[in-house]
Amino acid sequence: xxxxxxSTSNAPTSTDxxxxxxxxxxxxxxxxxxxxxxxxxxxxxSLLLTSFKAPTEFGDFGEFSYAFRWENYADVIxxxxxxxxxSFGYALAATFFALIISYPLAYFIGVKARRWPLLQxxxxxxxxxxxxxxxxxxxxxxxxxxxxESFLVTSLKAMSVLAPDAHVTGTAFSVIFGLTYNFxxxxxxxxxxxxxxxxxxxxxxxxxxxxxxxxxxxxxxIPLSMPGIVAGTLLTFIPAAGDYINASREFLGGTGTQMxxxxxxxxFLVLQNFPAGAALSILLMSxxxxxxxxxxxxxxxxxxx
Amino acid sequence: MKHSIGKWVLPAYSxxxxxxxxxxxxxxxxxxxxxxxxxxIVWRSFTFDKWLNVCNVQNGAVCEAFGxxxxxxxxxxxxxxxxxxxxxxxMVRYRFKFRSQLSLFLFLPMATPxxxxxxxxxxxxxxxxxxxxxxxIILAHTMFSISFVVVAVKARVAxxxxxxxxxxxxxxxxxxxxxxxxxxxxxxxxxxxxxxxxFALSFDDFIITNFNSGNVSTFPKYIWISAARGIPxxxxxxxxxxxxxxxxxxxxxxxxxxxxxKRLAKIN
Numbered sequence: 409x410x411x412x413x414x415s416t417s418n419a420p421t422s423t424d425x426x427x428x429x430x431x432x433x434x435x436x437x438x439x440x441x442x443x444x445x446x447x448x449x450x451x452x453x454s455l456l457l458t459s460f461k462a463p464t465e466f467g468d469f470g471e472f473s474y475a476f477r478w479e480n481y482a483d484v485i486x487x488x489x490x491x492x493x494x495s496f497g498y499a500l501a502a503t504f505f506a507l508i509i510s511y512p513l514a515y516f517i518g519v520k521a522r523r524w525p526l527l528q529x530x531x532x533x534x535x536x537x538x539x540x541x542x543x544x545x546x547x548x549x550x551x552x553x554x555x556x557e558s559f560l561v562t563s564l565k566a567m568s569v570l571a572p573d574a575h576v577t578g579t580a581f582s583v584i585f586g587l588t589y590n591f592x593x594x595x596x597x598x599x600x601x602x603x604x605x606x607x608x609x610x611x612x613x614x615x616x617x618x619x620x621x622x623x624x625x626x627x628x629x630i631p632l633s634m635p636g637i638v639a640g641t642l643l644t645f646i647p648a649a650g651d652y653i654n655a656s657r658e659f660l661g662g663t664g665t666q667m668x669x670x671x672x673x674x675x676f677l678v679l680q681n682f683p684a685g686a687a688l689s690i691l692l693m694s695x696x697x698x699x700x701x702x703x704x705x706x707x708x709x710x711x712x713x
Numbered sequence: 714m715k716h717s718i719g720k721w722v723l724p725a726y727s728x729x730x731x732x733x734x735x736x737x738x739x740x741x742x743x744x745x746x747x748x749x750x751x752x753x754i755v756w757r758s759f760t761f762d763k764w765l766n767v768c769n770v771q772n773g774a775v776c777e778a779f780g781x782x783x784x785x786x787x788x789x790x791x792x793x794x795x796x797x798x799x800x801x802x803x804m805v806r807y808r809f810k811f812r813s814q815l816s817l818f819l820f821l822p823m824a825t826p827x828x829x830x831x832x833x834x835x836x837x838x839x840x841x842x843x844x845x846x847x848x849x850i851i852l853a854h855t856m857f858s859i860s861f862v863v864v865a866v867k868a869r870v871a872x873x874x875x876x877x878x879x880x881x882x883x884x885x886x887x888x889x890x891x892x893x894x895x896x897x898x899x900x901x902x903x904x905x906x907x908x909x910x911x912f913a914l915s916f917d918d919f920i921i922t923n924f925n926s927g928n929v930s931t932f933p934k935y936i937w938i939s940a941a942r943g944i945p946x947x948x949x950x951x952x953x954x955x956x957x958x959x960x961x962x963x964x965x966x967x968x969x970x971x972x973x974x975k976r977l978a979k980i981n
Binding site for chain 1: 723724726727730731734735736737738740741754796797799800802803804806807809815818819821822824825826827828829830832833834835836837839840852853855856859860863913917919920923924932933936937940941944948949952953955956959960963964967971
């Protein structure tokens with residue numbers, strides 16, 4: 409089911425039999441596109457306009473009027489640069505770990521488990537199972553498992569793996585752990601869909617030509633699974649960079665682990681400093697768009713879009 | 714000798730990875746049976762009470778949040794599946810100007826972090842003076858689900874054999890008849906998968922909801938707010954029940970899909 413969403417890139421397109429443009433196409437497209445223009449595109453424009461707003465003179469707290477106060481951007485960068493750096497650092501780390509952890513798993517499910525369809529479907533259901541339980545509750549479960557009084561942490565302290573006064577929750581480790589855990593299914597599924605189509609005869613050809621297993625992996629397996637790697641890393645990196653659940657103090661984070669999402673949320677919903685929240689959102693979105701287009705060009709997988 | 718050990722490394726690793734993925738699910742499920750007091754952190758003793766009296770805690774706050782989440786998910790799924798399916802059919806079946814620009818536009822909501830989508834809508838509702846309530850949540854959820862529906866249904870439309878529809882037209886079926894009796898039934902599995910995905914996205918969404926919900930409580934928002942003062946075991950009950958239901962649906966879909974594949978294999 410959810411897998412369908414990740415498996416389109418290689419689907420055959422029946423363009424040769426497509427009919428000519430007609431009023432029917434317009435009728436089919438118009439409502440959905442109009443909806444997205446109203447509730448996706450104009451909000452982004454609103455966000456851009458809000459990011460330049462200035463406090464209303466003699467206005468109430470949280471009142472702003474349209475202006476071109478570009479200093480808002482300079483202000484949020486000077487105030488929140490550690491959060492901005494941290495967000496992309498954590499997101500990159502989580503993407504890297506998710507890839508390292510997911511690739512062997514996806515390879516096992518997609519290639520090695522082909523002979524046992526039942527095992528394959530069981531493993532796939534287990535990969536998507538975390539989607540069925542609340543994101544917040546599964547993150548909180550890790551918080552309890554990593555809490556100071558938990559079995560895991562007290563045993564690690566007893567074995568002197570952790571210092572007696574060490575904490576696990578509230579650290580960069582636990583935030584990156586949470587992000588990695590929560591986005592592993594997003595990484596594993598696209599990897600699985602490309603590896604599942606991998607023709608093992610190419611690998612055999614590689615070893616017949618006296619390539620070492622490592623060489624076959626680097627020169628054949630990796631390039632052939634590139635669409636999955638690109639899709640998986642994007643599906644992990646983008647939501648991880650904007651996430652504020654894992655890094656929140658009530659969940660896996662602490663005061664020193666706040667990410668850009670946390671400060672956008674605080675500025676919008678608590679401090680009512682809408683221009684600052686909007687400027688941070690525009691910054692986040694721009695960095696991600698630049699990063700994504702650069703990454704997709706570099707990896708040569710434009711047709712994925 | 715080395716070879717035979719090497720053969721087991723990957724399966725053992727995969728089993729371990731899958732097991733770790735299951736830990737929070739198991740934890741949530743086990744703690745739904747905890748005879749907890751206000752917060753559900755320390756294990757006290759086993760009880761079925763929380764399952765039997767889910768709606769009694771905090772004047773039914775858990776159940777109210779759950780009911781809101783279901784209502785929002787149903788309405789936004791119907792809207793997003795309808796709009797998204799229409800776009801998907803048009804994208805695969807018709808050629809028109811700006812087609813590639815349109816697919817980029819449809820990709821954008823999926824490439825935008827949720828916090829930006831949420832803040833954008835909040836900024837828009839603020840500037841036009843719309844109060845945040847159930848409607849704004851539904852509008853938001855429909856928006857982010859459409860692109861996922863398009864992707865899921867497009868895959869199905871692309872595998873559809875146009876000859877079947879041509880046959881329908883050759884037999885003097887009207888355009889509407891061909892759509893209702895041939896195209897739609899063939900697309901149905903894809904549409905259902907898209908609807909399930911859209912439902913799941915809406916039901917579990919917190920980030921966009923948090924920006925656009927005002928005082929309305931949803932299940933994820935209830936957990937977020939309760940996290941500070943302790944989450945009652947009843948929340949674990951609701952989450953576990955939803956998990957079991959989702960699992961049953963997925964297993965049924967998988968099994969019936971496998972059975973159909975077997976039947977088709979027999980015919981051929």
